[in-house]
Every structure is written in C-alpha cells, then in structure tokens.
Amino acid sequence: MASFVIEGGHRLSGEIHPQGAKNEVLQIICATLLTAEEVTVHNIPDILDVNNLIQLMRDMGVTVSRKGLDTYCFKAEKLDLSYLESDEFLKKCSSLRGSVMLIGPMVARFHKAMISKPGGDKIGRRRLDTHFIGIQNLGADFSYNAEREAYEISACELKGTYMLLDEASVTGTANIVMAAVLAKGTTTIYNAACEPYLQQLCKMLNRMGAKIQGIASNLLTIEGVDELHGTEHTILPDMIEVGSFIGMAAMTQSELTIKNVSYENLGIIPESFRRLGVKLEQRGDDIYVPAQETYQIESFIDGSIMTIADAPWPGLTPDLLSVMLVVATQAKGSVLIHQKMFESRLFFVDKLIDMGAQIILCDPHRAVVIGHNHAMRLRGGNMTSPDIRAGIALLIAAMSAEGSSRIHNIEQIDRGYQDIERRLNAIGARITRI
Numbered sequence: 001m002a003s004f005v006i007e008g009g010h011r012l013s014g015e016i017h018p019q020g021a022k023n024e025v026l027q028i029i030c031a032t033l034l035t036a037e038e039v040t041v042h043n044i045p046d047i048l049d050v051n052n053l054i055q056l057m058r059d060m061g062v063t064v065s066r067k068g069l070d071t072y073c074f075k076a077e078k079l080d081l082s083y084l085e086s087d088e089f090l091k092k093c094s095s096l097r098g099s100v101m102l103i104g105p106m107v108a109r110f111h112k113a114m115i116s117k118p119g120g121d122k123i124g125r126r127r128l129d130t131h132f133i134g135i136q137n138l139g140a141d142f143s144y145n146a147e148r149e150a151y152e153i154s155a156c157e158l159k160g161t162y163m164l165l166d167e168a169s170v171t172g173t174a175n176i177v178m179a180a181v182l183a184k185g186t187t188t189i190y191n192a193a194c195e196p197y198l199q200q201l202c203k204m205l206n207r208m209g210a211k212i213q214g215i216a217s218n219l220l221t222i223e224g225v226d227e228l229h230g231t232e233h234t235i236l237p238d239m240i241e242v243g244s245f246i247g248m249a250a251m252t253q254s255e256l257t258i259k260n261v262s263y264e265n266l267g268i269i270p271e272s273f274r275r276l277g278v279k280l281e282q283r284g285d286d287i288y289v290p291a292q293e294t295y296q297i298e299s300f301i302d303g304s305i306m307t308i309a310d311a312p313w314p315g316l317t318p319d320l321l322s323v324m325l326v327v328a329t330q331a332k333g334s335v336l337i338h339q340k341m342f343e344s345r346l347f348f349v350d351k352l353i354d355m356g357a358q359i360i361l362c363d364p365h366r367a368v369v370i371g372h373n374h375a376m377r378l379r380g381g382n383m384t385s386p387d388i389r390a391g392i393a394l395l396i397a398a399m400s401a402e403g404s405s406r407i408h409n410i411e412q413i414d415r416g417y418q419d420i421e422r423r424l425n426a427i428g429a430r431i432t433r434i
C-alpha cells in the first residue's frame with residue numbers, strides 16, 4: 001500500500017490542466033461493446049479505474065490499441081464469451097464499479113451477461129435495483145448464482161417500453177440506455193439521470209447510429225436500431241477534478257488558473273464554491289482563482305445558515321462535497337454540509353478534527369463546519385484515505401496544513417486522479433510518494 005508524504009504550507013501558482021472525466025470514460029468504454037466497428041476515444045485519463053477497465057476489455061477479447069498519449073481504439077468484433085463466465089472475470093468486475101455497465105451492452109448485442117457485485121468506493125449502500133429493473137423491463141431475465149455470488153442475465157430479444165426509474169441513477173441510466181439502443185421499438189426513460197457524462201454517452205451513441213432524443217433532460221426517448229457503427233469521441237474535462245483544484249487553490253490561498261475546463265458543462269459547481277465565499281472568474285474556457293487571504297461563507301437570503309447539499313444533476317454532485325467540506329474549515333463563517341445520497345462519505349471528518357478543524361458530525365449525512373478564517377492553520381497528521389474523494393480532500397487539507405502529513409492507501413486517490421503528485425508539485429506542492 002503506497003503513501004503520500006506532504007509538506008504543508010506551500011502556496012501554488014501557475015496553470016493546471018484537468019484530465020479527462022473518469023465517470024464519463026467508464027460509460028464510453030463500455031459502450032464500445034455495442035458495435036463490431038472501431039471506436040476511437042480521445043482524452044482518456046491514465047488512472048487506475050480506467051486502466052483496469054481497458055484491461056478487462058482486452059481480456060474479454062476486444063482489440064484495444066493505443067494511438068497516442070491519451071487516445072485508444074476499441075474494436076469489439078468478436079468476444080470471448082466463455083471468459084465472461086470465468087472466476088477471473090467475476091473477480092475483476094468486483095474490484096471496479098464501472099464494470100456494472102457491461103451488462104447493458106452485453107445483453108443488447110450478445111444476449112447474455114454475467115456480473116459479480118461491482119466494486120468502487122465503500123461509501124454506503126449502493127444498490128443496483130435501477131439497473132436490474134430497467135433492463136428487466138426491456139425483457140432480460142436475471143438470476144442470482146449464490147455459489148458464485150454473481151448475476152446471470154440473458155435475453156433472446158429486448159423490447160422497448162416506458163419506464164419511470166425509482167431514482168435518477170447515473171450508471172443505472174447509462175446501462176439502460178445502452179441496452180435500449182439495440183432493443184426493438186421505442187423505450188422511454190423518465191427520471192433519467194442527465195449528468196454531462198450521460199449527455200456525452202448519448203451523443204456518442206447517436207453518432208454511432210442510435211436514435212436518442214431528450215439528451216440533457218430527465219426524459220429520454222430511444223428508438224431502437226438494428227446495429228451501430230464506429231465513431232470518434234472526446235472525453236470532457238473531469239468536473240470533479242476541476243472542483244478539487246478550485247478547493248485546493250482556496251485552501252492554500254493560491255492564485256491558480258485551471259485550463260480548458262469546459263465551463264458550460266460544470267453546471268452549478270462554480271456557483272457552489274462562490275456560496276462558500278471563494279472568488280473565481282471564468283476567463284474564456286479557463287477558471288482563474290485569485291489568491292485570497294479570506295473567503296466568507298454566504299447566508300441564505302433570509303439570513304439562515306448556508307447549506308451545501310448534493311442532488312441529482314443539475315444539482316450539486318455528491319462527489320465534490322468532501323472537498324467543499326475541507327474548504328469550509330478555513331472559511332469565515334459556518335455551513336451545514338448535507339450529503340444526502342451516501343451514508344458513509346462523511347466519516348473522514350474525524351481525521352480533519354484531529355488536524356484541528358472545527359466540525360460537528362451531526363449524523364452520517366450531515367456535518368456542521370465552523371471555519372477558522374485562516375486564523376489557525378490545520379496541523380499535519382497521519383491518516384488513511386477511505387475513499388477517492390475523501391482522499392483528495394485529505395490531500396488538500398495536508399497541503400494547507402502546518403508541518404508534514406502522511407496519507408496511506410493512496411490507491412484510492414490513484415483510482416481517479418492522474419499522476420497527481422507530479423502535476424501538483426509542478427505548481428508548487430511538496431508531495432512525495434513512498
């Protein structure tokens with residue numbers, strides 16, 4: 001298990017470029033299974049989760065060739081369907097959340113799929129009902145093999161239908177869309193998730209010959225087609241990384257320019273940081289964060305205490321709440337951070353409390369943060385990263401802290417942030433991997 005040693009208290013300066021979006025690329029790679037033709041994908045981040053999925057595709061028989069630093073071609077002409085029944089395949093799926101999105105394309109094109117309980121962050125219950133019920137509605141049979149702890153899915157033919165999802169699940173919507181594009185007839189999905197990740201997936205599928213309407217809304221209409229073709233696709237900048245860099249600049253009182261952020265796809269993220277008092281400017285497609293000695297949390301119009309809460313898109317993504325919570329520890333004022341979606345994502349605050357932060361964890365979903373207004377710096381600490389976003393939040397805390405810190409289990413950070421210590425050291429951080 002690798003660790004980071006961080007010497008805190010160094011200001012950052014200069015420019016940083018966000019990587020391609022992890023949660024988009026996981027969907028896009030799975031979608032390449034929907035055609036026998038070549039799909040070229042640009043701006044693929046070099047991170048653990050993505051590399052594991054690419055390897056899994058190769059193991060399944062997909063021809064994958066690297067065409068450039070961040071460009072790959074996928075050709076799923078023939079698959080080794082027997083591999084999909086192997087223990088090795090199931091074991092690999094269980095270490096990767098994105099693997100759940102193999103079901104939709106596999107059932108649509110090859111009429112069968114097998115999947116073990118997918119991995120990903122241990123941040124509370126992560127049920128798969130939306131995926132399973134949606135694909136069952138299209139006509140697939142699911143059975144649970146208790147001995148192998150795996151689901152077996154089969155379908156002779158998928159048929160379009162109307163469905164109202166019980167929740168706007170991101171990967172669930174992607175899975176159902178990928179199944180529906182090759183189903184007979186029309187599928188209507190209401191309460192669909194509509195993050196830029198999904199908008200990008202639907203746009204790519206349409207370029208491949210799919211007929212999807214309602215992109216960017218929560219009502220998708222999909223007219224099934226007989227087959228899809230090859231295409232080219234470029235992954236958007238990772239909005240969670242962009243938000244992490246905004247938080248990092250504010251906490252370390254640094255002047256930073258975040259380049260080519262695709263501002264129109266950031267939704268409410270910039271405004272949410274502004275509500276914490278963080279100043280930032282849109283400059284073309286960049287975000288400029290000036291060095292700020294202090295930032296003051298806003299109140300609501302009626303004077304009541306600010307709440308930052310997650311919500312399905314276009315609400316605030318839950319993946320940035322850990323970073324926003326850390327930023328609040330040095331703000332002027334108080335804020336309630338309400339993580340509605342996941343029930344174990346706030347427990348990392350005990351580490352921040354050890355570092356000197358003033359936080360009251362009210363219950364698993366809510367924490368009140370009373371900011372220090374930079375009057376007292378956090379102290380360096382020794383901690384373990386419980387999940388990807390708590391990991392980056394702790395890294396931000398350590399970069400702003402007095403003294404040196406150690407973060408263990410940084411594989412969690414590597415899951416989603418490319419070459420992070422090299423990129424941050426290039427703008428002034430002092431992080432060593434050991």
Ligand SMILES: CC(=O)N[C@H]1[C@@H](OP(=O)(O)OP(=O)(O)OC[C@H]2O[C@@H](n3ccc(=O)[nH]c3=O)[C@H](O)[C@@H]2O)O[C@H](CO)[C@@H](O)[C@@H]1O
Pocket residue numbers: 023024026097098125126127167168169170171172312317318319340341342
């Ligand atoms: C690989 C990937 O893309 N992972 C992302 C994806 O996970 P994933 O697709 O697994 O997450 P879901 O959207 O299915 O749901 C996330 C959690 O929120 C709850 N929920 C969801 C929708 C809703 O309207 N109400 C509600 O309470 C679910 O019960 C679940 O506990 O979306 C999550 C929510 O943005 C992000 O945190 C993950 O980074």
Ligand SMILES: C=C(OP(=O)(O)O)C(=O)O
Pocket residue numbers: 022023097098119120121319388389416
């Ligand atoms: C929770 C996340 O990832 P995953 O869904 O892969 O666990 C995340 O990206 O913040």
